[in-house]
Amino acid sequence: MTHLTFLIVGLGGGAVIAALGLGVVVAHRASRVVNFAHAAMGMYIAFVYYELRSTGDLVQPLLGLPGRFHLIDRPTEVTAFVIAMVVAALCGAFIHAVIFRPLRNAAPLARVVASLGLFVYLIAIVGLRFGSQSASSRVLEGPLPNELVTWGDIRVPADRYWLAVIVVAAAFVLWLGYRYTHLGLATRAVAGNERGAILVGISPNAVGLANWMVATMLAGAAIILAAPVVRLDPSTTSLLVVPAVAAALPGRFNSVWGTVVIGLAIGMVQSEILNLQGEWTWLPRIGLQQGVPLLVIVATLALRGDVLPDRSSTLGSTLPQAGDTRNVPPIAGLVFVMAAIAALFVNAEWRSALIVSAIATIFALSVVVVTGYVGQISLATFAVAGVAAFAMVRASDDLGLAFPLAPLLGIAVAVVVGYLTALPAVRVRGLNLAIATLAGAVAIEELVFKWAWFTGGFAGATAESPSLFGWDLGPEAIGAAFPRRTFVVLTLLLAALCVVGVANLRRSSTGRRWLAVRANERAAAAAGIAVVRVKLTAFAAASALAGLAGVLSAYSASIVSASSFGVFDSLVTVAIAYLAGIASPIGALVAGGLAEGGLLTALVDTVNDDASQYQFAVNGVLLIVAAVKFPQGIVGTGTRARRPSGFGAGAATDQTSPPVNHRP
Amino acid sequence: MNATGRAASAPNEDPGLREGFGLLETSGLTVRFGAVIANQDIDLRVEPGSFVGLIGPNGAGKTTFVDALTGFVPTSSGSVVFDGKPIDDLPAHKRAQSGLVRTFQQLELFEDLTVWHNLLVAGEKPGWRALLSDLIQPGRRSAGVPDAEWALSAVGLDGLRDALPNELSHGQRKLVGVARALAARPKLLLLDEPAAGLDTAETRALGGQLSTLTDHGISVLMIEHDMNLVLSLCDHIHVLDFGQKIASGTPDEIRSNPVVVSAYLGQSASSTEATP
Ligand SMILES: Nc1ncnc2c1ncn2[C@@H]1O[C@H](COP(=O)(O)OP(=O)(O)O)[C@@H](O)[C@H]1O
Ligand SMILES: [Mg+2]
Numbered sequence: 001m002t003h004l005t006f007l008i009v010g011l012g013g014g015a016v017i018a019a020l021g022l023g024v025v026v027a028h029r030a031s032r033v034v035n036f037a038h039a040a041m042g043m044y045i046a047f048v049y050y051e052l053r054s055t056g057d058l059v060q061p062l063l064g065l066p067g068r069f070h071l072i073d074r075p076t077e078v079t080a081f082v083i084a085m086v087v088a089a090l091c092g093a094f095i096h097a098v099i100f101r102p103l104r105n106a107a108p109l110a111r112v113v114a115s116l117g118l119f120v121y122l123i124a125i126v127g128l129r130f131g132s133q134s135a136s137s138r139v140l141e142g143p144l145p146n147e148l149v150t151w152g153d154i155r156v157p158a159d160r161y162w163l164a165v166i167v168v169a170a171a172f173v174l175w176l177g178y179r180y181t182h183l184g185l186a187t188r189a190v191a192g193n194e195r196g197a198i199l200v201g202i203s204p205n206a207v208g209l210a211n212w213m214v215a216t217m218l219a220g221a222a223i224i225l226a227a228p229v230v231r232l233d234p235s236t237t238s239l240l241v242v243p244a245v246a247a248a249l250p251g252r253f254n255s256v257w258g259t260v261v262i263g264l265a266i267g268m269v270q271s272e273i274l275n276l277q278g279e280w281t282w283l284p285r286i287g288l289q290q291g292v293p294l295l296v297i298v299a300t301l302a303l304r305g306d307v308l309p310d311r312s313s314t315l316g317s318t319l320p321q322a323g324d325t326r327n328v329p330p331i332a333g334l335v336f337v338m339a340a341i342a343a344l345f346v347n348a349e350w351r352s353a354l355i356v357s358a359i360a361t362i363f364a365l366s367v368v369v370v371t372g373y374v375g376q377i378s379l380a381t382f383a384v385a386g387v388a389a390f391a392m393v394r395a396s397d398d399l400g401l402a403f404p405l406a407p408l409l410g411i412a413v414a415v416v417v418g419y420l421t422a423l424p425a426v427r428v429r430g431l432n433l434a435i436a437t438l439a440g441a442v443a444i445e446e447l448v449f450k451w452a453w454f455t456g457g458f459a460g461a462t463a464e465s466p467s468l469f470g471w472d473l474g475p476e477a478i479g480a481a482f483p484r485r486t487f488v489v490l491t492l493l494l495a496a497l498c499v500v501g502v503a504n505l506r507r508s509s510t511g512r513r514w515l516a517v518r519a520n521e522r523a524a525a526a527a528g529i530a531v532v533r534v535k536l537t538a539f540a541a542a543s544a545l546a547g548l549a550g551v552l553s554a555y556s557a558s559i560v561s562a563s564s565f566g567v568f569d570s571l572v573t574v575a576i577a578y579l580a581g582i583a584s585p586i587g588a589l590v591a592g593g594l595a596e597g598g599l600l601t602a603l604v605d606t607v608n609d610d611a612s613q614y615q616f617a618v619n620g621v622l623l624i625v626a627a628v629k630f631p632q633g634i635v636g637t638g639t640r641a642r643r644p645s646g647f648g649a650g651a652a653t654d655q656t657s658p659p660v661n662h663r664p
Numbered sequence: 665m666n667a668t669g670r671a672a673s674a675p676n677e678d679p680g681l682r683e684g685f686g687l688l689e690t691s692g693l694t695v696r697f698g699a700v701i702a703n704q705d706i707d708l709r710v711e712p713g714s715f716v717g718l719i720g721p722n723g724a725g726k727t728t729f730v731d732a733l734t735g736f737v738p739t740s741s742g743s744v745v746f747d748g749k750p751i752d753d754l755p756a757h758k759r760a761q762s763g764l765v766r767t768f769q770q771l772e773l774f775e776d777l778t779v780w781h782n783l784l785v786a787g788e789k790p791g792w793r794a795l796l797s798d799l800i801q802p803g804r805r806s807a808g809v810p811d812a813e814w815a816l817s818a819v820g821l822d823g824l825r826d827a828l829p830n831e832l833s834h835g836q837r838k839l840v841g842v843a844r845a846l847a848a849r850p851k852l853l854l855l856d857e858p859a860a861g862l863d864t865a866e867t868r869a870l871g872g873q874l875s876t877l878t879d880h881g882i883s884v885l886m887i888e889h890d891m892n893l894v895l896s897l898c899d900h901i902h903v904l905d906f907g908q909k910i911a912s913g914t915p916d917e918i919r920s921n922p923v924v925v926s927a928y929l930g931q932s933a934s935s936t937e938a939t940p
Binding site: 523 | 735765766784800803
């Protein structure tokens, strides 16, 4: 009977996944976008609800306005829920109007980036508004009853049943709504053919607006009701979008019932795995549950997709132009010399900022290679970097390898792991690839980073300070001498060499093949280019860069912790690289400067002590603005745009190739 | 390899050919898209050194046939032998590397690369060490240079080396597509409507350039609607209709074949008048 008990307990988690999946479906129907920020939206609304319940304060999400104001003394559950739903509807309307409506014809990458920007922004804003309170998961009293219900031998908290019933009811209402209401029919008309819908008098804007309001309310309700079951904290809750996407993916983000069934099933299987881990002691004690959505995603994508896109797939790269890089080595050299000289004179705070910026530059280069140059996307950059860092510690602790060998082995392991996370890229592209790599990153976080042997368990992993022939290269020192200047210069040097290396690859045969694949996979294959090998080589190169960045951050922190290699950091890196100029090594340099804790932070800190806490939120805003308005990024803007029509002009979705004079 | 190298490696030295294969030989080639049979039981042979035409009304399955030959769509049944070897199991890029190179009906250039680099990338054959040597020595002379230079001058575009594709006219872009295919060292060049969208003068110039290819040892299979071009260049013509091969023969035979005339030429003649 325990099996059944666990399966029913899993209904709770499954219902959350299903409900979030439904919201993903609604948003996708409205705007053909997979909203990575969907669970983050629900997370914010849930914070609004629980704050209302405890203090009666309304917390508003717009940066620059007062964060909270007192609304009502001790509202009841119903009042608080209604207010939270009103806030959700307003947020949905705002998000639609400001972000996804302007992007409705933009390239997939622009939409992915915009939703990442929203994700980053929401997590940052909750962090700002709630401070340290947000990080600790609080014990929450949800609106649903949770006393134990006995049914035969099975005793399960009542809210599990409630959640399942509510999500099925919600799905039923949605299904009826899409089938029979005016709005539902209009949504289906717009999804089928936007221009045709306009002709018969349906306004796609109104339809999109209404759907986004519904989606946000669904997200908020799901997290509010389920918060006692799934915990509420900004990043973990926001990452529930991964199983939600897994539930919606098999039905192509369009099937209401498919999403509910798969979502519930994922939750139940995850719960049963927990049971089996108790019964079968040989099963690893780690987050096998998180493997379930990954499995669903990989299986779905493996059955779909082709090694080459078909004739009808709309082509044409909508990434910024990848300019010539002949002038990059001198610029990188100059920047290095200036930074290295500065490192000799500045104080500890600025030296740390230099290290952070140098490492962030290497991370950004990894994104430049995969996304800027090859047109693929990976959201697993930091997961790969973390693997390198831990593998390096194992290599020096367990294998006794010394300085250059241990980090090199760590990087080699990262290349292998990065290669594996990239395998879906052989068959899937764009958005689906983003989903697959995101799921891969979450799986690495849950499976590998929670593996006590690999990460050192409680004791943690300590990176042995690097030294060569007795020459100490590490950052360790007492007091204001930390971080040591040698390490700063070493890090700067490696970053500069990576910039030059990527620039060199860009302007040689490797770079030409990368750009050929980025521009047009079919034409590349026709020209004899091994598209699959080119992609995987690029992922391998990017993984090596991420691995190097990982071992350097391990050295600079000395204690290696999984929390420095989270999925959130990967998203932020893609985001900042995009913002700075994703198709240019100089863009990566700029991204390094913008990174949190880097030179910009240090600069802001010297001006105003507490301004830097806004940096994340501001980055999120900038990112959305960049995706909507300046696709060329900071470095590219001002240079000549490659296509007169630009990025947002529908090049990726609705346009077919230029008219060709067909004679019948 | 350069232009003289091409001419020297005469195609009929290949052992497979002595056993009586053509350069390209398909038997029973069938392609289905769901219920649509886009190609049905097509047997077609291209002799080395020949210039072959493939004609048929729109939707007849010509592009699909080239897609199937070059590995861009899976075949449902039938087989393709190229240069004496069966190639059914090879992926698209291996088929291109073995000398079966195509162009696209729709313009599919590498928009981020200059004309010169569009050609260069098709001529380069990278090894596993390319990544490392490119990292250190980016300026090294590319192995694709001779082929790319030859291809560029073969289509007469030397002046546009450093232009980006979006700076070119439609006709020039078509020529770059042909040149890129030539830079990949084809034994058999498959052209999918190379003259579509070109004006009369451009078409005539293209015809002049294409007519020299067989002298360089390159055989050609050309899909084209412009019957003047087809009749003047090709020494053998195959006709497709509704996915099936309905006729083949010399230009004179095709011109006078009643089946072809009713299925295709008549219709084409009348509509060419309608759209000058
Ligand atoms: N990827 C595809 N999926 C479904 N049908 C296709 C696909 N490609 C081509 N077809 C169909 O195959 C038939 C032949 O098309 P095509 O080869 O383009 O003809 P042609 O090049 O002679 O004009 C058409 O009916 C077309 O609609
Ligand atoms: Mg065609």
